[in-house]
Amino acid sequence: MTSSHPTDIAQNLAEIESRISVALKEAGRTDQALLTAVSKMQGEEKLRAALAAGIRIFGENRVQEAKAKWPALREEFPDIELRLIGPLQSNKAGEAVALFDVIESIDRPKIARALAEECKKQGKRPRLLVQINTGGEVQKAGVPPEEADDFIKFVRDETGLQIEGLMCIPPADEPPAPHFALLAKIAGRSGLFALSMGMSGDYEIAVTLGATNVRVGTALFGRRD
Numbered sequence: 001m002t003s004s005h006p007t008d009i010a011q012n013l014a015e016i017e018s019r020i021s022v023a024l025k026e027a028g029r030t031d032q033a034l035l036t037a038v039s040k041m042q043g044e045e046k047l048r049a050a051l052a053a054g055i056r057i058f059g060e061n062r063v064q065e066a067k068a069k070w071p072a073l074r075e076e077f078p079d080i081e082l083r084l085i086g087p088l089q090s091n092k093a094g095e096a097v098a099l100f101d102v103i104e105s106i107d108r109p110k111i112a113r114a115l116a117e118e119c120k121k122q123g124k125r126p127r128l129l130v131q132i133n134t135g136g137e138v139q140k141a142g143v144p145p146e147e148a149d150d151f152i153k154f155v156r157d158e159t160g161l162q163i164e165g166l167m168c169i170p171p172a173d174e175p176p177a178p179h180f181a182l183l184a185k186i187a188g189r190s191g192l193f194a195l196s197m198g199m200s201g202d203y204e205i206a207v208t209l210g211a212t213n214v215r216v217g218t219a220l221f222g223r224r225d
């Protein structure tokens with residue numbers, strides 16, 4: 001059930017969390033899958049409703065939008081964790097490092113280098129994930145699966161950045177499970193633990209396949225404005 005009324009966010013949250021815990025149990029998992037509330041294109045009223053419901057982990061897909069929405073709220077709620085889940089241009093690397101606690105969309109040497117430089121300059125260490133284009137879609141960001149191992153090794157060896165895990169967005173018109181399984185397999189090969197996968201329509205499947213973070217927007221907030 002989704003609704004666009006702010007007072008329903010707490011109810012939607014309870015439903016999503018209960019489904020996540022069922023999926024964890026079904027998969028025999030004793031660890032956690034955290035919820036990232038994808039707040040892109042949602043206004044302040046809904047952000048406040050989510051904060052009031054206890055949510056602290058938020059995902060945004062554009063640096064400029066996040067910069068306009070979050071700094072003031074973060075002064076009120078210092079324990080907010082902001083995650084960049086959208087494509088990153090290297091000329092925005094500085095702003096991204098300044099604003100985000102987690103950056104999930106590293107997919108090119110140029111971005112990795114720019115982030116490494118900004119981390120050093122700003123003395124910050126955001127947690128980092130590499131985005132994998134599991135479906136090999138031409139229009140989608142992410143490292144092609146066949147280049148993933150080499151890219152992860154490149155980032156580790158050449159930039160000094162520490163990668164915590166992988167992120168994917170499966171093709172909209174395919175069953176997501178094989179993509180989630182592929183992401184888990186690539187992560188396992190490189191000894192990475194974090195798997196950001198699963199959205200409103202498929203987060204339970206993602207949890208059964210090992211997601212440590214699901215990114216849920218519409219099922220929590222209702223339709224985007």
Ligand SMILES: *Cc1c(COP(=O)(O)O)cnc(C)c1O
Nearest residue numbers: 038061085199200215216217218
């Ligand atoms: C928008 C978005 C989501 C959330 O999508 P919903 O279907 O609304 O849950 C998750 N991940 C990324 C990368 C997104 O851009």
